[in-house]
Amino acid sequence: EAGVTQSPTHLIKTRGQQATLRCSPISGHTSVYWYQQALGLGLQFLLWYDEGEERNRGNFPPRFSGRQFPNYSSELNVNALELEDSALYLCASSLYGQSYEQYFGPGTRLTVT
């Protein structure tokens, strides 16, 4: 069974640009979560999508947004990039309402210069 996949592995952008990160969940999982792991700040919850709807949002500005597609894959968009957005962005998936385990992908390392 394939795990959670993320693309790209690395992404380098300049300040003010937009970044798009992609995630494909484990087959059968309907929930997708996004987390940011910035140096010195630990892992912080960004967004949770299930069945195409945004279910919960962490304490991040509106320029962090995303969506979930009918096939349950998800996209995270970061607009007007700032230097402090440089981080490892981790996507996780789970079965909603049945399994509490969230399985993580390998992450996308975003560098903003």
Add this chain to the structure above:
Amino acid sequence: AQKITQTQPGMFVQEKEAVTLDCTYDTSDPSYGLFWYKQPSSGEMIFLIYQGSYDQQNATEGRYSLNFQKARKSANLVISASQLGDSAMYFCAMREGKEYGNKLVFGAGTILRVKS
């Protein structure tokens, strides 16, 4: 107050010995779950073990066991027979009830180094 506290920034253990990584949590929700994840230098978060707040027995998964002491709000991870490949960052995390949005709240992590 911190929801998840991991008081050990770094730990060393000799290969083949057991090691305990500490985790305490804070919640008023009676329904919650506790997780441990391993993050090697590659960055991927690897799920290790889960303990539900209503589970009567401590969770075990191979060499991993969770020492769950509900009254003390602690959920320590015990790794038996440490291996060199266990060297990594370990995170304790908590998921509270559905009204909290199903998100995981992570501790700051503990770096474990296994010595040969």
